[in-house]
Amino acid sequence: MKVLVIGSGGREHALVWKIQQSPLVDKIYCAPGNPGIAQHAECVDIQPTDIPRLLEFAVNEKIDLTVPGPEAPLVQGLVDEFEAKGLTIFGPSQKAAELEGSKAFAKWLMRKYNVPTAEWQVFYDAEEARRHLREREYPCVIKADGLAAGKGAVIVQDEQQAEHALDEIMVRRVFGEAGAKIVVEDYMRGEEASVFALSDGENVALLHPAQDHKPIFDGDQGPNTGGMGAYAPAPVVDTAMQERVLREIIEPTIRGMAMENRPYRGVLYAGLMITEDGPKVVEFNCRFGDPEAQVVLPLLGSDLVDLMMKAAHREMHDAQIELLEQWAVCVVMASGGYPGTYETGKKIIGLEKLVGEDILIFHAGTRRNEGGAIVTAGGRVLSVVAVRDTFHAAREAAYAAVGKIAFDGAYYRKDIGYKALKHLAGTNS
Ligand code: GLY
Numbered sequence: 473m474k475v476l477v478i479g480s481g482g483r484e485h486a487l488v489w490k491i492q493q494s495p496l497v498d499k500i501y502c503a504p505g506n507p508g509i510a511q512h513a514e515c516v517d518i519q520p521t522d523i524p525r526l527l528e529f530a531v532n533e534k535i536d537l538t539v540p541g542p543e544a545p546l547v548q549g550l551v552d553e554f555e556a557k558g559l560t561i562f563g564p565s566q567k568a569a570e571l572e573g574s575k576a577f578a579k580w581l582m583r584k585y586n587v588p589t590a591e592w593q594v595f596y597d598a599e600e601a602r603r604h605l606r607e608r609e610y611p612c613v614i615k616a617d618g619l620a621a622g623k624g625a626v627i628v629q630d631e632q633q634a635e636h637a638l639d640e641i642m643v644r645r646v647f648g649e650a651g652a653k654i655v656v657e658d659y660m661r662g663e664e665a666s667v668f669a670l671s672d673g674e675n676v677a678l679l680h681p682a683q684d685h686k687p688i689f690d691g692d693q694g695p696n697t698g699g700m701g702a703y704a705p706a707p708v709v710d711t712a713m714q715e716r717v718l719r720e721i722i723e724p725t726i727r728g729m730a731m732e733n734r735p736y737r738g739v740l741y742a743g744l745m746i747t748e749d750g751p752k753v754v755e756f757n758c759r760f761g762d763p764e765a766q767v768v769l770p771l772l773g774s775d776l777v778d779l780m781m782k783a784a785h786r787e788m789h790d791a792q793i794e795l796l797e798q799w800a801v802c803v804v805m806a807s808g809g810y811p812g813t814y815e816t817g818k819k820i821i822g823l824e825k826l827v828g829e830d831i832l833i834f835h836a837g838t839r840r841n842e843g844g845a846i847v848t849a850g851g852r853v854l855s856v857v858a859v860r861d862t863f864h865a866a867r868e869a870a871y872a873a874v875g876k877i878a879f880d881g882a883y884y885r886k887d888i889g890y891k892a893l894k895h896l897a898g899t900n901s
Contacts (some may be wrong), residue, residue, distance in 0.1 A: 475777065476530055477502045477513065478520045478550075479541025482804070482855035483762035485834035487539055487776075488513045490769040494777035501533065507846050508835025508854075520545050523553055530559050537562065537781060543759050546738075547573035547619055562780040563738040564758045568729060571736070572758040575615045575624075575655045582753060585728035587721055589753040592657035598642045601654060605634040611659040616641045618650030622698055625755070627659060662747035663708045663891060664754065666764045669722045669742070670779055672788035673735030676722055677779070680771050680795055681709035682764040683891065688811060690887040697811045698852055701888030703801045703863065704767040707895035708746050717744065717751045725756070737783055766834050766855040767800035799901070801866040802857045803874050803888050807837070808881030810851035815881065817841065818848040822877040831873040832857040848879055863892055863901045 473496050477488050485508045488500055492512040503526060505515030518525045521544050530538055538554055538561040540546055549566035563569075570577045576594040581587070590613070595601035614637045616624035624647055628634040641651035668679040682704035688694040709717065721742055729736040741757035741764075760768075769776065773794030782788045807814035816837070823846065826833060834857065837850015854877065858869035867889050874884055 473497050473536040473777065474499045474501070474533060476500075476526075476533070476535045476538045477509075477541065478526065478538065478545060480504050480506050480509070480520075480836075481541065481762050482834040482836040482852065483760050483765040484541040485509045485836070486766045486769045486855070487541060487760070489832065489834070490772065490776045491539070494775045496775065496777045501529075501535070503529070506835045507838050507840050508833065521548060523548060523550050526550070527553055527557060530554065531557055536560060537777065537784070539563075539780060541759065543569070543572050543619060543757060546758050551738075560781065560784050562784050564736050565734070567734040568736045568738075569758040570734070571725075571729070571740070571756040573619060574617050575755070576617050576653055578753075578756050579655055579657075581725070581728050581732065585724045585731075587724050587728070587753060588750060590657040590660050592655050594653055594655050596653045598638060601638055601642065601656065602635065604656060605631055605638060608656070610634070613657050613659055614638060614641065615655045615657070616647045616651045617653040617655060618647070620647035620650045622696070623647070624650060660745040660747055660752055660754065662745040662752075665706045665709045665744045665746055666761050667709065667714075667717050667722070667742045667744060668760060668764070668768055669726070669740045670783050670788070670793075671726050671736055671738065671740055672783045672786045673730060673737045674726070674786070675788035675791065676718070676726055677788065677791055677793040678714065678718060678722070679768045679793075680705040681714060681717075682706055682761065682768050683708065684761060684764055685885060685888055688885075690885050691890075695811055697806070699761070699763045700804045700806065700885045701802055702761075702763040702767045703799065703866070703889045703892055704764070704771055705799070707892055709744075713746065713751060717742070721751060721753060737786070763802045763804055763855050766802045766832070766857050770800050770832060770857060770859045771796045771798060796859075798859050798861055799863040799866040800857060800859045801863070801870040801889055802855050803870045803884050804852050805854045805856060805874060805877060805882050805884045806852050807848050807850070808883050810883070814851060816848050816850065818880040820846045820848060820853070820877065820879045825876045826873055829873065830858070831869065832859070833873075853879070853882070863889065863896055
Protein backbone atom coordinates (compact mmCIF):
# COMPACT_ATOMS: atom_id res chain seq x y z
CA MET A 473 0.00 0.00 0.00
CA LYS A 474 0.91 3.64 -0.50
CA VAL A 475 -0.11 5.88 2.39
CA LEU A 476 -0.27 9.68 2.48
CA VAL A 477 -0.16 11.41 5.88
CA ILE A 478 -1.13 15.07 5.99
CA GLY A 479 0.52 17.45 8.47
CA SER A 480 3.90 18.35 9.92
CA GLY A 481 3.76 18.13 13.72
CA GLY A 482 4.67 15.68 16.45
CA ARG A 483 1.27 14.00 16.00
CA GLU A 484 1.96 13.35 12.33
CA HIS A 485 5.45 12.04 13.10
CA ALA A 486 3.88 9.59 15.58
CA LEU A 487 1.31 8.58 12.93
CA VAL A 488 4.02 7.99 10.31
CA TRP A 489 6.16 6.05 12.83
CA LYS A 490 3.22 3.77 13.65
CA ILE A 491 2.10 3.39 10.02
CA GLN A 492 5.60 2.33 8.85
CA GLN A 493 5.36 -0.66 11.21
CA SER A 494 2.45 -2.09 9.25
CA PRO A 495 3.30 -5.04 6.97
CA LEU A 496 0.58 -3.72 4.64
CA VAL A 497 2.60 -0.61 3.81
CA ASP A 498 5.25 -0.25 1.09
CA LYS A 499 5.60 3.52 0.84
CA ILE A 500 4.61 6.53 2.95
CA TYR A 501 4.36 10.14 1.80
CA CYS A 502 3.85 13.06 4.14
CA ALA A 503 2.60 16.52 3.15
CA PRO A 504 4.50 18.58 4.12
CA GLY A 505 6.28 16.56 6.86
CA ASN A 506 9.45 17.55 8.72
CA PRO A 507 13.04 16.24 9.07
CA GLY A 508 11.99 13.65 11.67
CA ILE A 509 9.16 12.37 9.49
CA ALA A 510 11.63 12.18 6.58
CA GLN A 511 13.29 9.20 8.32
CA HIS A 512 10.23 7.09 7.42
CA ALA A 513 8.39 8.94 4.66
CA GLU A 514 8.97 10.94 1.50
CA CYS A 515 8.01 14.52 2.32
CA VAL A 516 6.08 16.42 -0.35
CA ASP A 517 5.81 20.18 -0.27
CA ILE A 518 2.01 20.59 -0.10
CA GLN A 519 0.26 22.42 2.74
CA PRO A 520 -2.51 20.57 4.67
CA THR A 521 -5.24 23.01 3.56
CA ASP A 522 -4.29 22.95 -0.13
CA ILE A 523 -6.99 20.41 -0.95
CA PRO A 524 -6.77 20.63 -4.79
CA ARG A 525 -3.03 19.83 -4.76
CA LEU A 526 -3.42 17.06 -2.17
CA LEU A 527 -6.15 15.53 -4.30
CA GLU A 528 -4.08 15.77 -7.48
CA PHE A 529 -1.13 14.15 -5.70
CA ALA A 530 -3.23 11.30 -4.27
CA VAL A 531 -4.83 10.57 -7.65
CA ASN A 532 -1.53 10.69 -9.56
CA GLU A 533 0.34 8.54 -7.04
CA LYS A 534 -2.58 6.11 -6.64
CA ILE A 535 -2.56 6.53 -2.85
CA ASP A 536 -4.35 3.63 -1.13
CA LEU A 537 -4.97 5.37 2.20
CA THR A 538 -4.83 9.03 3.22
CA VAL A 539 -4.52 9.99 6.89
CA PRO A 540 -5.15 13.66 7.69
CA GLY A 541 -3.55 14.88 10.95
CA PRO A 542 -4.96 18.38 11.63
CA GLU A 543 -8.57 19.54 11.82
CA ALA A 544 -8.57 22.44 9.33
CA PRO A 545 -8.66 20.37 6.11
CA LEU A 546 -11.29 18.03 7.62
CA VAL A 547 -13.56 20.96 8.46
CA GLN A 548 -12.95 22.30 4.92
CA GLY A 549 -14.26 19.06 3.38
CA LEU A 550 -11.06 17.18 2.45
CA VAL A 551 -12.64 13.77 3.05
CA ASP A 552 -15.67 14.49 0.86
CA GLU A 553 -13.43 15.55 -2.01
CA PHE A 554 -11.19 12.47 -1.70
CA GLU A 555 -14.15 10.09 -1.46
CA ALA A 556 -15.79 11.71 -4.49
CA LYS A 557 -12.69 10.64 -6.45
CA GLY A 558 -12.95 7.07 -5.08
CA LEU A 559 -9.96 7.46 -2.75
CA THR A 560 -9.83 5.80 0.69
CA ILE A 561 -9.31 8.30 3.49
CA PHE A 562 -9.42 7.93 7.27
CA GLY A 563 -11.35 10.86 8.68
CA PRO A 564 -14.78 12.42 9.11
CA SER A 565 -16.72 14.10 6.31
CA GLN A 566 -17.22 17.86 6.46
CA LYS A 567 -20.66 17.39 8.03
CA ALA A 568 -19.23 15.02 10.65
CA ALA A 569 -16.19 17.24 11.34
CA GLU A 570 -18.62 19.95 12.46
CA LEU A 571 -18.38 18.27 15.85
CA GLU A 572 -15.10 20.21 16.14
CA GLY A 573 -15.81 22.92 13.56
CA SER A 574 -18.87 24.29 15.40
CA LYS A 575 -19.06 24.29 19.20
CA ALA A 576 -22.78 25.20 18.92
CA PHE A 577 -23.46 22.14 16.75
CA ALA A 578 -21.57 19.87 19.17
CA LYS A 579 -23.56 21.25 22.11
CA TRP A 580 -26.84 20.85 20.24
CA LEU A 581 -26.01 17.23 19.40
CA MET A 582 -25.06 16.48 22.99
CA ARG A 583 -28.32 17.96 24.27
CA LYS A 584 -30.37 15.99 21.76
CA TYR A 585 -28.65 12.67 22.51
CA ASN A 586 -28.21 13.12 26.28
CA VAL A 587 -24.43 13.27 26.25
CA PRO A 588 -23.27 14.85 29.54
CA THR A 589 -21.67 18.29 29.17
CA ALA A 590 -21.78 21.71 30.88
CA GLU A 591 -25.01 23.77 30.64
CA TRP A 592 -24.73 26.26 27.81
CA GLN A 593 -26.32 28.92 25.65
CA VAL A 594 -25.44 30.08 22.14
CA PHE A 595 -25.46 33.75 21.09
CA TYR A 596 -25.54 35.16 17.56
CA ASP A 597 -25.72 38.77 18.70
CA ALA A 598 -23.14 40.59 20.88
CA GLU A 599 -25.72 42.75 22.70
CA GLU A 600 -27.82 39.74 23.62
CA ALA A 601 -24.68 37.98 24.87
CA ARG A 602 -23.76 41.09 26.91
CA ARG A 603 -27.14 41.07 28.64
CA HIS A 604 -26.67 37.41 29.54
CA LEU A 605 -23.14 38.05 30.86
CA ARG A 606 -24.50 40.76 33.21
CA GLU A 607 -26.86 38.30 34.83
CA ARG A 608 -25.05 34.97 34.92
CA GLU A 609 -22.88 33.28 37.55
CA TYR A 610 -19.08 33.12 37.37
CA PRO A 611 -16.66 31.59 36.52
CA CYS A 612 -17.90 30.55 33.11
CA VAL A 613 -16.39 29.67 29.73
CA ILE A 614 -16.79 31.69 26.53
CA LYS A 615 -16.06 29.85 23.31
CA ALA A 616 -15.82 31.04 19.73
CA ASP A 617 -18.07 28.75 17.69
CA GLY A 618 -15.57 27.93 14.94
CA LEU A 619 -11.94 26.84 14.69
CA ALA A 620 -9.52 29.14 16.48
CA ALA A 621 -6.27 27.13 16.57
CA GLY A 622 -6.94 25.99 20.14
CA LYS A 623 -7.26 29.56 21.44
CA GLY A 624 -11.01 30.05 21.12
CA ALA A 625 -12.09 29.06 24.66
CA VAL A 626 -11.60 31.51 27.52
CA ILE A 627 -12.32 30.87 31.20
CA VAL A 628 -13.59 34.13 32.70
CA GLN A 629 -13.84 34.86 36.43
CA ASP A 630 -16.17 37.87 36.40
CA GLU A 631 -18.32 40.13 34.21
CA GLN A 632 -15.41 42.40 33.29
CA GLN A 633 -13.30 39.53 31.94
CA ALA A 634 -16.37 38.16 30.18
CA GLU A 635 -17.07 41.50 28.44
CA HIS A 636 -13.44 41.64 27.31
CA ALA A 637 -13.58 38.11 25.89
CA LEU A 638 -16.89 38.86 24.19
CA ASP A 639 -15.47 42.01 22.57
CA GLU A 640 -12.36 40.20 21.37
CA ILE A 641 -14.22 37.24 19.90
CA MET A 642 -17.48 38.74 18.63
CA VAL A 643 -16.79 42.42 18.05
CA ARG A 644 -13.08 42.64 17.12
CA ARG A 645 -13.31 39.18 15.53
CA VAL A 646 -9.76 38.19 16.51
CA PHE A 647 -10.57 34.66 15.24
CA GLY A 648 -12.41 35.95 12.16
CA GLU A 649 -15.74 34.33 11.26
CA ALA A 650 -15.14 31.67 13.95
CA GLY A 651 -16.42 34.35 16.36
CA ALA A 652 -19.65 35.12 14.50
CA LYS A 653 -21.43 33.19 17.26
CA ILE A 654 -20.32 32.19 20.72
CA VAL A 655 -21.17 29.51 23.23
CA VAL A 656 -21.29 30.53 26.90
CA GLU A 657 -21.14 27.57 29.24
CA ASP A 658 -20.85 26.75 32.94
CA TYR A 659 -17.37 26.16 34.29
CA MET A 660 -16.75 22.50 35.19
CA ARG A 661 -14.56 21.35 38.08
CA GLY A 662 -12.58 18.12 37.94
CA GLU A 663 -9.64 16.55 36.18
CA GLU A 664 -9.32 16.67 32.39
CA ALA A 665 -8.64 13.62 30.22
CA SER A 666 -8.52 12.84 26.50
CA VAL A 667 -10.25 9.76 25.12
CA PHE A 668 -9.77 8.60 21.51
CA ALA A 669 -12.26 6.37 19.74
CA LEU A 670 -11.75 4.91 16.28
CA SER A 671 -15.07 4.54 14.48
CA ASP A 672 -16.48 3.39 11.16
CA GLY A 673 -19.67 5.35 11.78
CA GLU A 674 -21.26 2.57 13.81
CA ASN A 675 -18.69 0.50 15.72
CA VAL A 676 -16.05 1.92 18.03
CA ALA A 677 -12.71 0.90 19.54
CA LEU A 678 -11.06 2.94 22.30
CA LEU A 679 -7.36 3.66 22.64
CA HIS A 680 -5.76 4.18 26.05
CA PRO A 681 -7.06 7.35 27.78
CA ALA A 682 -4.43 10.09 27.98
CA GLN A 683 -3.83 13.38 29.75
CA ASP A 684 -2.44 16.53 28.16
CA HIS A 685 -0.69 19.47 29.93
CA LYS A 686 -1.89 22.64 28.19
CA PRO A 687 -0.49 25.54 30.29
CA ILE A 688 3.11 26.52 29.66
CA PHE A 689 4.38 26.47 33.26
CA ASP A 690 4.67 23.78 35.93
CA GLY A 691 1.62 23.33 38.14
CA ASP A 692 -0.63 24.20 35.16
CA GLN A 693 0.15 27.91 35.43
CA GLY A 694 0.41 30.51 32.67
CA PRO A 695 -1.08 30.76 29.19
CA ASN A 696 -2.31 27.77 27.27
CA THR A 697 -0.16 26.10 24.61
CA GLY A 698 -0.87 23.37 22.10
CA GLY A 699 0.18 20.91 24.84
CA MET A 700 3.47 20.59 26.74
CA GLY A 701 3.40 16.89 27.48
CA ALA A 702 1.17 13.88 27.89
CA TYR A 703 1.00 10.41 29.34
CA ALA A 704 -1.13 7.31 28.92
CA PRO A 705 -2.97 5.48 30.27
CA ALA A 706 -4.38 8.23 32.48
CA PRO A 707 -5.31 6.69 35.86
CA VAL A 708 -8.16 9.21 36.30
CA VAL A 709 -9.98 7.20 33.60
CA ASP A 710 -9.80 3.79 35.23
CA THR A 711 -11.58 0.75 33.79
CA ALA A 712 -14.93 1.64 35.38
CA MET A 713 -14.70 5.27 34.20
CA GLN A 714 -13.71 4.11 30.72
CA GLU A 715 -16.84 1.98 30.59
CA ARG A 716 -18.94 5.04 31.55
CA VAL A 717 -17.20 7.18 28.92
CA LEU A 718 -17.98 4.55 26.30
CA ARG A 719 -21.64 4.08 27.28
CA GLU A 720 -22.51 7.68 28.23
CA ILE A 721 -20.42 9.67 25.76
CA ILE A 722 -18.82 7.85 22.84
CA GLU A 723 -21.62 5.45 21.87
CA PRO A 724 -24.48 8.00 22.05
CA THR A 725 -22.39 10.51 20.08
CA ILE A 726 -21.59 8.03 17.30
CA ARG A 727 -25.24 6.87 17.28
CA GLY A 728 -26.48 10.48 17.27
CA MET A 729 -24.23 11.42 14.37
CA ALA A 730 -25.53 8.44 12.38
CA MET A 731 -29.14 9.43 13.19
CA GLU A 732 -28.39 12.97 11.97
CA ASN A 733 -27.12 11.54 8.69
CA ARG A 734 -23.57 12.60 9.51
CA PRO A 735 -21.93 9.21 10.16
CA TYR A 736 -18.69 9.75 12.04
CA ARG A 737 -15.76 7.84 10.56
CA GLY A 738 -12.23 8.44 11.78
CA VAL A 739 -10.93 9.23 15.23
CA LEU A 740 -13.24 10.97 17.67
CA TYR A 741 -11.29 12.84 20.34
CA ALA A 742 -13.42 13.50 23.42
CA GLY A 743 -11.87 16.14 25.64
CA LEU A 744 -13.42 15.30 29.00
CA MET A 745 -13.76 16.65 32.51
CA ILE A 746 -13.98 13.88 35.07
CA THR A 747 -16.28 15.57 37.59
CA GLU A 748 -17.82 14.43 40.87
CA ASP A 749 -20.94 13.59 38.82
CA GLY A 750 -19.04 11.52 36.25
CA PRO A 751 -17.47 12.22 32.87
CA LYS A 752 -18.62 15.30 30.93
CA VAL A 753 -17.55 16.57 27.51
CA VAL A 754 -15.45 19.75 27.41
CA GLU A 755 -15.12 19.57 23.62
CA PHE A 756 -15.02 17.16 20.74
CA ASN A 757 -12.21 17.15 18.20
CA CYS A 758 -12.26 15.33 14.88
CA ARG A 759 -8.60 14.18 14.90
CA PHE A 760 -5.88 12.80 17.15
CA GLY A 761 -4.61 15.06 19.93
CA ASP A 762 -1.13 16.51 19.88
CA PRO A 763 0.79 15.55 22.08
CA GLU A 764 -1.62 12.74 23.07
CA ALA A 765 -1.02 10.84 19.80
CA GLN A 766 2.64 10.62 20.77
CA VAL A 767 1.68 8.48 23.79
CA VAL A 768 -1.42 6.59 22.67
CA LEU A 769 -0.03 5.34 19.34
CA PRO A 770 3.10 3.70 20.82
CA LEU A 771 0.76 1.82 23.21
CA LEU A 772 -1.37 0.44 20.38
CA GLY A 773 -0.41 -3.17 19.73
CA SER A 774 -2.67 -3.60 16.68
CA ASP A 775 -1.88 -2.64 13.11
CA LEU A 776 -3.09 0.96 12.82
CA VAL A 777 -3.33 0.79 9.02
CA ASP A 778 -5.61 -2.26 9.19
CA LEU A 779 -7.85 -0.43 11.70
CA MET A 780 -7.95 2.74 9.61
CA MET A 781 -8.83 0.80 6.45
CA LYS A 782 -11.64 -0.98 8.32
CA ALA A 783 -12.94 2.34 9.70
CA ALA A 784 -12.85 3.99 6.27
CA HIS A 785 -14.62 1.01 4.65
CA ARG A 786 -17.27 0.72 7.42
CA GLU A 787 -15.95 -2.71 8.39
CA MET A 788 -15.03 -2.37 12.04
CA HIS A 789 -17.63 -4.89 13.31
CA ASP A 790 -14.95 -7.62 13.61
CA ALA A 791 -12.02 -5.31 14.42
CA GLN A 792 -9.84 -6.44 17.32
CA ILE A 793 -7.83 -3.81 19.11
CA GLU A 794 -4.84 -4.71 21.25
CA LEU A 795 -3.55 -2.16 23.76
CA LEU A 796 -0.14 -2.70 25.35
CA GLU A 797 -0.08 -2.97 29.14
CA GLN A 798 2.67 -0.40 29.43
CA TRP A 799 2.96 3.33 30.14
CA ALA A 800 4.07 6.13 27.86
CA VAL A 801 5.24 9.59 28.92
CA CYS A 802 5.91 12.47 26.51
CA VAL A 803 7.78 15.66 27.38
CA VAL A 804 7.54 18.46 24.82
CA MET A 805 10.65 20.61 24.29
CA ALA A 806 9.68 24.09 23.12
CA SER A 807 11.38 27.28 21.98
CA GLY A 808 11.95 29.81 24.78
CA GLY A 809 9.14 32.40 24.69
CA TYR A 810 6.49 30.02 23.31
CA PRO A 811 3.43 30.39 23.28
CA GLY A 812 4.38 34.06 22.80
CA THR A 813 7.11 35.18 20.41
CA TYR A 814 10.25 33.07 20.06
CA GLU A 815 13.33 32.80 17.87
CA THR A 816 13.94 29.96 15.43
CA GLY A 817 16.99 28.56 13.63
CA LYS A 818 18.64 27.28 16.84
CA LYS A 819 20.82 24.22 16.28
CA ILE A 820 19.51 21.12 18.08
CA ILE A 821 22.29 19.05 19.59
CA GLY A 822 22.32 15.68 21.33
CA LEU A 823 19.85 13.78 19.12
CA GLU A 824 22.65 11.44 18.03
CA LYS A 825 23.22 10.45 21.69
CA LEU A 826 19.78 8.84 21.73
CA VAL A 827 20.22 6.70 18.61
CA GLY A 828 19.88 3.06 19.66
CA GLU A 829 18.27 3.98 22.97
CA ASP A 830 14.71 2.89 23.66
CA ILE A 831 13.36 6.43 23.28
CA LEU A 832 11.08 7.95 20.64
CA ILE A 833 11.81 11.44 19.38
CA PHE A 834 8.93 12.91 17.40
CA HIS A 835 9.75 16.13 15.54
CA ALA A 836 7.39 19.12 15.27
CA GLY A 837 8.96 22.55 14.70
CA THR A 838 12.26 21.47 13.14
CA ARG A 839 13.93 21.95 9.76
CA ARG A 840 17.32 21.35 8.17
CA ASN A 841 19.47 24.45 7.63
CA GLU A 842 21.66 25.03 4.57
CA GLY A 843 24.43 22.96 6.15
CA GLY A 844 22.06 20.03 6.75
CA ALA A 845 21.91 20.49 10.54
CA ILE A 846 18.57 20.13 12.32
CA VAL A 847 17.46 23.48 13.76
CA THR A 848 14.36 24.78 15.51
CA ALA A 849 11.53 26.06 13.30
CA GLY A 850 8.49 26.43 15.56
CA GLY A 851 7.11 26.79 19.08
CA ARG A 852 6.84 23.14 19.98
CA VAL A 853 10.04 21.57 18.69
CA LEU A 854 10.32 17.94 19.83
CA SER A 855 8.21 15.36 21.66
CA VAL A 856 10.46 13.06 23.70
CA VAL A 857 8.64 9.82 24.53
CA ALA A 858 9.51 6.81 26.65
CA VAL A 859 7.45 3.61 26.87
CA ARG A 860 8.13 1.42 29.88
CA ASP A 861 6.46 -1.19 32.11
CA THR A 862 5.72 1.34 34.87
CA PHE A 863 4.70 4.97 34.82
CA HIS A 864 7.66 5.95 37.01
CA ALA A 865 10.17 4.24 34.71
CA ALA A 866 8.63 5.89 31.62
CA ARG A 867 8.71 9.33 33.24
CA GLU A 868 12.30 8.91 34.42
CA ALA A 869 13.46 7.69 31.00
CA ALA A 870 11.69 10.54 29.15
CA TYR A 871 13.30 13.18 31.38
CA ALA A 872 16.72 11.49 31.17
CA ALA A 873 16.47 11.68 27.37
CA VAL A 874 15.36 15.34 27.46
CA GLY A 875 18.50 16.03 29.53
CA LYS A 876 20.68 14.84 26.62
CA ILE A 877 19.12 17.22 24.05
CA ALA A 878 19.87 20.93 23.93
CA PHE A 879 19.18 24.03 21.88
CA ASP A 880 19.48 27.69 22.69
CA GLY A 881 16.46 28.72 24.79
CA ALA A 882 15.02 25.19 25.09
CA TYR A 883 12.12 25.07 27.54
CA TYR A 884 10.13 22.15 28.91
CA ARG A 885 7.85 21.50 31.87
CA LYS A 886 9.46 19.58 34.71
CA ASP A 887 6.22 18.16 36.12
CA ILE A 888 4.67 16.14 33.30
CA GLY A 889 2.49 13.44 34.86
CA TYR A 890 2.19 15.06 38.29
CA LYS A 891 -1.48 14.15 38.53
CA ALA A 892 -0.71 10.53 37.65
CA LEU A 893 1.92 10.48 40.40
CA LYS A 894 -0.82 11.42 42.89
CA HIS A 895 -3.20 8.75 41.59
CA LEU A 896 -0.47 6.10 41.62
CA ALA A 897 1.05 6.94 45.03
CA GLY A 898 1.55 3.73 46.99
CA THR A 899 1.29 1.46 43.92
CA ASN A 900 4.05 -0.31 42.00
CA SER A 901 3.19 1.53 38.78
N1 GLY B 1 -3.76 18.33 22.91
C1 GLY B 1 -4.75 19.24 22.54
C2 GLY B 1 -5.21 19.12 21.15
O1 GLY B 1 -4.69 18.33 20.39
O2 GLY B 1 -6.14 19.82 20.79
